[in-house]
Amino acid sequence: MTAEPVITALGLLTPLxxxxxxxxxxxxxxxxxxxxxxxxxxxxxxxxxxxxxxxxPEGRALMRRMDRLSKMICMAGAxxxxxxxxxxxxxxxxxxxxxxxxxxxxxWAFLCRLRDKGPELANPNDFPNxxxxxxxxxxxxxxGARGPSHTFCQHSTxxxxxxxxxxxxxxxxxxxxxxxxxxxxxxxxxxxxxxxxGCPITEGPAGEGGTMVLVESRTRAEGRGVTPLATWRGSWxxxxxxxxxxxxxxxxxxxxxxxxxxxxxKSGAGDIGVALLSREDDPALVEGLRRGLGRDxxxxxxxxxxxxxxxxxxxRAALASMLxxxxxxxxxxxxxxxxxxxxxxxxxxRGGGLRVSVLSEA
Amino acid sequence: xxxxxxxxxxxxxxxxxxxxxxxxGLRGGACGVGTIDLFDASAYRSSLGGQIRGDIRTxxxxxxxxxxxxxxxxxxxxxxxxxxAALGEALQMAGLHADDLGxxxxxxxxxxxxxxxxxxxxxxxxLEEGQDYWDIVPPMELxxxxxxxxxxxxxxxxxxxxxxxxxxxxCSSATNAIGLGMRWIQAGRASRVIVGGADGLCRLTHCGFxxxxxxxxxxxRPFDARRNGMVIGEGAAVLVLEDAERARxxxxxxxxxxxxxxxxxxxxxxxxxxxDGSGAAAAMQGALDDAGLDPxxxxxxxxxxxxxxxxxxxxxxxxxxxxxxRATGLPMxxxxxxxxxxxxxxxxxxxxxVLLGMKHGFLPPxxxxxxxxxxxxxxxxxxxxxxxxxxxxxSNSFAFGGNDASLCVAHPDVEVGR
Numbered sequence: 001m002t003a004e005p006v007i008t009a010l011g012l013l014t015p016l017x018x019x020x021x022x023x024x025x026x027x028x029x030x031x032x033x034x035x036x037x038x039x040x041x042x043x044x045x046x047x048x049x050x051x052x053x054x055x056x057p058e059g060r061a062l063m064r065r066m067d068r069l070s071k072m073i074c075m076a077g078a079x080x081x082x083x084x085x086x087x088x089x090x091x092x093x094x095x096x097x098x099x100x101x102x103x104x105x106x107x108w109a110f111l112c113r114l115r116d117k118g119p120e121l122a123n124p125n126d127f128p129n130x131x132x133x134x135x136x137x138x139x140x141x142x143x144g145a146r147g148p149s150h151t152f153c154q155h156s157t158x159x160x161x162x163x164x165x166x167x168x169x170x171x172x173x174x175x176x177x178x179x180x181x182x183x184x185x186x187x188x189x190x191x192x193x194x195x196x197x198g199c200p201i202t203e204g205p206a207g208e209g210g211t212m213v214l215v216e217s218r219t220r221a222e223g224r225g226v227t228p229l230a231t232w233r234g235s236w237x238x239x240x241x242x243x244x245x246x247x248x249x250x251x252x253x254x255x256x257x258x259x260x261x262x263x264x265x266k267s268g269a270g271d272i273g274v275a276l277l278s279r280e281d282d283p284a285l286v287e288g289l290r291r292g293l294g295r296d297x298x299x300x301x302x303x304x305x306x307x308x309x310x311x312x313x314x315x316r317a318a319l320a321s322m323l324x325x326x327x328x329x330x331x332x333x334x335x336x337x338x339x340x341x342x343x344x345x346x347x348x349x350r351g352g353g354l355r356v357s358v359l360s361e362a
Numbered sequence: 363x364x365x366x367x368x369x370x371x372x373x374x375x376x377x378x379x380x381x382x383x384x385x386x387g388l389r390g391g392a393c394g395v396g397t398i399d400l401f402d403a404s405a406y407r408s409s410l411g412g413q414i415r416g417d418i419r420t421x422x423x424x425x426x427x428x429x430x431x432x433x434x435x436x437x438x439x440x441x442x443x444x445x446x447a448a449l450g451e452a453l454q455m456a457g458l459h460a461d462d463l464g465x466x467x468x469x470x471x472x473x474x475x476x477x478x479x480x481x482x483x484x485x486x487x488x489l490e491e492g493q494d495y496w497d498i499v500p501p502m503e504l505x506x507x508x509x510x511x512x513x514x515x516x517x518x519x520x521x522x523x524x525x526x527x528x529x530x531x532x533c534s535s536a537t538n539a540i541g542l543g544m545r546w547i548q549a550g551r552a553s554r555v556i557v558g559g560a561d562g563l564c565r566l567t568h569c570g571f572x573x574x575x576x577x578x579x580x581x582x583r584p585f586d587a588r589r590n591g592m593v594i595g596e597g598a599a600v601l602v603l604e605d606a607e608r609a610r611x612x613x614x615x616x617x618x619x620x621x622x623x624x625x626x627x628x629x630x631x632x633x634x635x636x637x638d639g640s641g642a643a644a645a646m647q648g649a650l651d652d653a654g655l656d657p658x659x660x661x662x663x664x665x666x667x668x669x670x671x672x673x674x675x676x677x678x679x680x681x682x683x684x685x686x687x688r689a690t691g692l693p694m695x696x697x698x699x700x701x702x703x704x705x706x707x708x709x710x711x712x713x714x715x716v717l718l719g720m721k722h723g724f725l726p727p728x729x730x731x732x733x734x735x736x737x738x739x740x741x742x743x744x745x746x747x748x749x750x751x752x753x754x755x756x757s758n759s760f761a762f763g764g765n766d767a768s769l770c771v772a773h774p775d776v777e778v779g780r
Contacts, residue, residue, distance in 0.1 A: 115487045119406045119569045119675025127570030128632040132530040140627035149627040153529045154510045161527045168549050197501045237525025244515035247505040351514030353526045
């Protein structure tokens with residue numbers, strides 16, 4: 001009986017499927033999300049329509065003020081809550097959310113209105129949604145969670161940072177449980193910005209979604225009769241930018257290899273049997289991983305099947321938990337099985353931020 | 363529990379470029395609020411701001427940055443310049459050079475909200491007839507807008523190789539970043555963390571707070587009965603946090619000790635605090651509990667003190683919930699009366715103010731205070747800095763989304779805490 005952090009519930013709002021069971025079923029079947037057919041986000045992947053008020057019937061008035069990204073975060077939180085029977089009192093629960101771009105679409109609309117109509121006609125209801133922690137705040141209100149709350153925004157490590165923070169908090173006893181994850185939305189402005197920045201949304205391809213995972217102490221989980229999905233063995237961060245512009249997303253394979261070695265050694269998790277990369281098609285990440293592990297391991301193909309976005313570290317943490325709790329679940333469409341009892345998440349963000357997290361069978 | 367100390371800090375504020383100028387401004391009752399000329403603010407409810415004027419790359423700022431190996435790059439926007447200048451000063455005070463930070467044991471946790479928004483919105487709002495933003499915007503402007511960019515720039519100029527993240531929880535961003543840095547050291551994720559926050563003025567935030575009618579068209583008057591809103595400011599502050607043993611081993615001078623951190627969600631409203639002050643109280647009590655301190659050990663609170671009608675009264679109520687009747691005479695001032703509300707930077711700037719008070723033996727005042735609010739029964743240290751031996755203090759930050767945070771800071775020579 002320790003404060004060892006474990007993952008016990010998953011809330012997945014993804015272009016491939018909504019909810020843990022539906023996602024596992026689609027994943028097992030080798031399915032891919034259907035790309036958006038037309039419009040400014042054509043080629044990207046969007047989440048299906050969802051109705052948040054069904055998840056929080058008492059929160060309808062609040063939802064009228066909410067932006068779409070906040071709704072995605074709240075929906076993912078509700079799905080995680082519903083995946084955690086006997087959750088009990090959540091008042092002290094921590095909330096960690098990752099989002100790189102935040103409410104980019106609404107921010108753009110706010111600025112365009114300022115330009116076109118002047119400041120006197122700015123919408124006061126929109127402004128509070130422009131802060132990246134709006135979603136965490138709304139989810140706290142809807143769930144009645146008053147524990148520590150952080151919102152992380154370091155590009156493609158943002159959701160990894162959020163889950164790592166929650167797990168550290170459980171491990172250190174700062175709180176007993178935390179809902180942590182991340183969300184990002186895909187809209188016309190993100191599409192235009194990516195195009196202008198030289199990385200169109202069809203490369204990757206770009207996606208959206210929200211995923212929250214419940215991290216709690218093994219003691220707490222066992223106390224409510226829950227079998228954990230996975231054990232969180234730890235997360236290690238580093239900066240791996242090659243000297244130069246801070247705006248590049250060029251990854252240094254040496255830094256990746258060094259961090260992977262450190263994480264594997266410190267986690268004590270045993271053989272890494274599957275890796276989940278922020279870009280499975282990034283040769284530098286794959287090379288760094290190979291050098292760090294000293295061998296190849298099966299890689300998931302979530303990016304090609306769900307689309308990628310900066311906060312999808314949470315989706316990968318959830319997928320890793322599913323793979324570790326169900327040996328029959330294939331790692332990828334090729335039908336590969338994981339080759340060991342641990343999973344490694346590797347995320348690299350623009351600017352050089354790296355994070356490696358290790359999970360193992362519960 | 364690992365003891366976390368502060369070995370260096372730097373600040374760029376509307377009342378001083380560098381901590382000693384800032385200290386002089388605080389002690390002298392300076393007010394950095396004036397008419398914004400960074401952009402045309404004449405059509406807004408208020409045209410006031412705590413703006414940093416002119417080129418901040420003064421001879422003194424350049425010298426500090428040069429000594430610390432920080433290059434003061436300007437192409438990433440104002441916020442990044444403020445951050446680099448504060449970083450250079452913090453490193454120099456800590457006896458460090460940028461080249462010392464690539465050891466893999468040094469991390470970076472930074473807070474903020476706006477990053478390069480000012481630069482990006484300038485292009486959008488300046489479009490001429492028939493122009494399409496997406497045809498003309500330089501990719502650089504797009505890339506510097508996400509809030510994580512400020513940390514990217516600091517990573518690049520320092521070569522930090524340890525963990526890095528950005529926290530954006532609106533007005534409590536920097537306080538949470540400092541708290542996270544402390545947690546990283548306590549959890550063994552790093553033995554030294556560069557922490558802080560930065561935000562530049564921009565039309566987006568100015569417009570938003572104007573639309574919410576939370577701004578004042580006069581100098582801000584925290585805790586005053588006639589207070590009618592905040593004034594947005596800008597700036598940056600950076601602190602060097604270290605594992606005390608590591609700091610001692612390298613012979614660093616300790617500037618202060620970081621004893622505790624409290625953070626929680628109000629779960630109440632997107633923009634309004636719990637009227638009973640229980641959210642504010644929980645953050646303060648959390649910092650005290652984390653420090654292992656009795657409320658009686660606190661000498662001073664650097665308040666969030668925005669000068670909005672709701673914040674100040676609920677913060678005072680929160681102080682009474684934690685400190686009981688002692689709150690009546692407990693010094694609790696708002697340095698936002700002097701700097702304006704620097705949003706995601708404010709938590710770090712205000713910890714710098716606390717450290718300066720500890721170093722020089724004074725309590726920063728709440729300027730422009732004139733009339734007691736019967737619902738605010740605290741000592742706001744009105745108008746003039748007060749000589750005092752400052753041992754242990756709290757620094758509060760409360761934010762949109764109901765995100766409340768408080769830090770407990772001690773003078774290096776005061777023996778308290780775990």
